[in-house]
Amino acid sequence: MKKLLLTVACTMLSIAAIAQTQLPAPQKKAKTLSVMEALSTRHSERAFSDRALTPQELSNLLWAATGVNRPDGHITAPTAMNKQEIRLYVFTVDGVYEYLPQTHELREWAKGDHRAIVAGRQEFAKSAPVSLVMVGDYNKFGNSNDHARQMVAVDAGIMCQNINLYCAAAGLATVPRATMDVSAIVKLLGLNSNQQPILNNPVGFPAK
Numbered sequence: 001m002k003k004l005l006l007t008v009a010c011t012m013l014s015i016a017a018i019a020q021t022q023l024p025a026p027q028k029k030a031k032t033l034s035v036m037e038a039l040s041t042r043h044s045e046r047a048f049s050d051r052a053l054t055p056q057e058l059s060n061l062l063w064a065a066t067g068v069n070r071p072d073g074h075i076t077a078p079t080a081m082n083k084q085e086i087r088l089y090v091f092t093v094d095g096v097y098e099y100l101p102q103t104h105e106l107r108e109w110a111k112g113d114h115r116a117i118v119a120g121r122q123e124f125a126k127s128a129p130v131s132l133v134m135v136g137d138y139n140k141f142g143n144s145n146d147h148a149r150q151m152v153a154v155d156a157g158i159m160c161q162n163i164n165l166y167c168a169a170a171g172l173a174t175v176p177r178a179t180m181d182v183s184a185i186v187k188l189l190g191l192n193s194n195q196q197p198i199l200n201n202p203v204g205f206p207a208k
């Protein structure tokens with residue numbers, strides 16, 4: 001019996017290990033445009049080439065969005081009372097993952113291409129190699145009253161702007177979007193009534 005339990009535990013551990021992927025370290029000194037140049041060039045882009053992001057490019061993008069930037073675990077995007085309540089999900093052609101800022105890892109949530117539910121009624125968004133979905137987790141505030149809703153909306157907007165500015169600085173194309181098939185995303189990610197998809201950013205290289 002003991003041996004059986006040990007085998008089950010080991011199997012579960014290895015499944016967990018397979019489902020979590022370490023990203024390359026973010027290149028914090030990567031050559032990008034300056035903040036002023038990024039602000040000068042930032043714009044919404046709705047056409048993407050079919051070039052995929054490399055793991056390094058994805059790592060840099062996710063770290064810029066909400067990665068840990070201090071030894072105490074604080075992140076690049078400020079959040080109300082440092083609740084860090086915006087979860088960031090990554091939709092690619094291969095699967096759907098949650099970005100785990102504290103370990104800079106991807107946790108797999110679903111296999112396969114689910115970018116269509118992020119695109120919703122805007123077909124163009126399906127052609128971006130990556131779609132980032134920001135999900136507000138009201139559980140971190142203990143309730144979903146008007147104040148919590150306001151803070152979550154603001155914090156998602158801040159993370160979204162981190163993505164917009166990083167993309168502008170790194171030569172990537174993106175557009176902030178509220179359009180998406182919310183109920184399909186809720187179902188796929190197994191979200192509860194205190195977790196709400198707020199915004200998304202399709203990201204890729206410009207078509208032209």
Ligand SMILES: Cc1cc2nc3c(=O)[nH]c(=O)nc-3n(C[C@H](O)[C@H](O)[C@H](O)COP(=O)(O)O)c2cc1C
Pocket residue numbers: 042043044045046122175176177178179
């Ligand atoms: C909160 C928010 C939601 C948006 N939702 C969408 C959307 O669903 N679809 C879309 O194509 N653009 C969307 N946009 C992009 C805006 O249309 C765009 O930012 C605006 O037209 C200004 O253009 P610019 O970003 O190039 O300055 C959204 C922008 C924001 C800030």
